[in-house]
Structures are given as structure tokens and as C-alpha cells.
Amino acid sequence: MYLFAPQIIGMMTPVEEIRQLGVMALRIEAFAEPMFAASIVAYGVFVGAVDTLIPCLMNFFSIWAVRLTLAAWLTPTLGLQGVWIAMCVELCFRGFIFLVRLKRGRWLKCGKT
Secondary structure: OOOOHHHHHHOOOOOHHHHHHHHHHHHHHOOOHHHHHHHHHHHHHHHHOOOOHHHHHHHHHHHHHHHHHHHHHHHHHHOHHHHHHHHHHHHHHHHHHHHHHHHHOHHHHOOOO
């Protein structure tokens, strides 16, 4: 995604200004994708183990406390790039906290009665 960002965006629009913004966004988000995938997989594991409340709250906190706060802080100086950086940082943070919860294993006890 990082290397082929110009080609990927180039398939979607011929407008150069849009291509430049799209390439910038894809290259920033390329760094977040592995941790975003980890959070999606871990969330699926938690749901399968009947553990939904804590992961839901983790998602809520991650978006509202990290992504939106960072976006509000970065956007005045960096514009659209600041929004994408905030999203990248938040997705990495979310992946990290989900992996930590998965590793600790306390979620295993949630489905047992």
C-alpha cells in the first residue's frame, strides 16, 4: 500500500490534486494497517468468548479519547494530514491495547458461568 499508493489512487481519479492527497493518506495509513488488523481479530476472539462489554468500551475510549483529541490538536497546523496521522496513531494504539488484553487472558473467564 505504501509503495503502490500512486498507482492505487491513480486508478480512482485523474485529478492530480486528489491523487496527491490520496497518496499521502494511503502512505500514512499503511503504517496502521497491521495493528488495525490485530484489533479486528482480537475483537472477534473476544466476541467469540462472549466478552463484549470491555472491548466495546476499549473501542469507544480509543476513538473518542485518542483519535478525536489528536485530530483536534493536529488539524489546525497540519490540516488533512493531521487527521490521517491522528487516525494512524489511534489505530496503532487500539491494536496495542487489544493485543495486551488478548495476551493477559482474563477474557477467557468471561464466557464461563
